[in-house]
Amino acid sequence: MTHPIPVVGVTLDSEQPGGYSKYPWYALRQNYADAIAAAGGLPMALSHHAGLADAYLDRIDALVVTGGAFDVDPALYGAAGQHATITLKEGRTMAEMALVKGALARDMPVLGICGGQQLLAVALGGTLIQHIPDAVPDALAHEQPNPRHEAGHAVSITPGSRLRAIVGTDTMRVNSAHHQAVADPGPFATIDATAPDGVIEGIEDGRFRFCIGVQWHPEFHIDPADHCIFDALVAACRT
Secondary structure (H helix, E strand, O other): OOOOEEEEEOOOOOEEEEEOOOOOOOEOOOHHHHHHHHHHEEEEEEOOOOOHHHHHHHHHEEEEOOOOOOOOHHHHOOOOOOOOOEEEEEHHHHHHHHHHHHHHHOOOOEEEEEHHHHHHHHHOEEEEEHHHHHHHOOOOEEEEEEOOOOOOOOEEOOOHHHHHHHOOEEEEEOOEOOOOOEEEEEOOOEEEEOOOOOEEEEOOOOOOEEEEEEEEHHHHOOOHHHHHHHHHHHHHHHO
């Protein structure tokens, strides 16, 4: 049953000792929580305990899987090798995979952002491009040189998609902070946004109440339509 204010679980990043603390620590940019709160949701931070996934899912109404400076283990999507640029955070990936699979089994609204979209694609049976510069000819600078609170490039929104209905526009200006991307969104998922170089920027799976991934960071609210994604996520908790 949905809470009066929908509780939106947000996955955390994890860091080794140094910087903020001399001990291992979790991290989450403030604008993730701000974007959820602005959409009428109650953000709840989720730790990296895969064994607690069901307990967390009992207490939340929607799930947001965030980005971070790491990659999904290629073994999880059947890749034969691992690119030299890949960095793993196995504890985080295990916890997020348990949360995503459990949320989808409950038909709970799920939004994957940046690396969260990539993990969502893998959970849906898809595969990833391990390093865009080596795999996509004439690729854009998907790790944009300008600050992340500015747009890096445009994306085209697929006509007739759920995302198109949500954002109400055919194109958006987005930021870009990734060296990997979705190669195949899975047997049932569809592509709902692409970059000018053909890189997949958005996926969705219509079998579920709300199952959407975006490669950019809508929590920065760079495009006027970014807030619509969070509005729709929170609204889906009430349907």
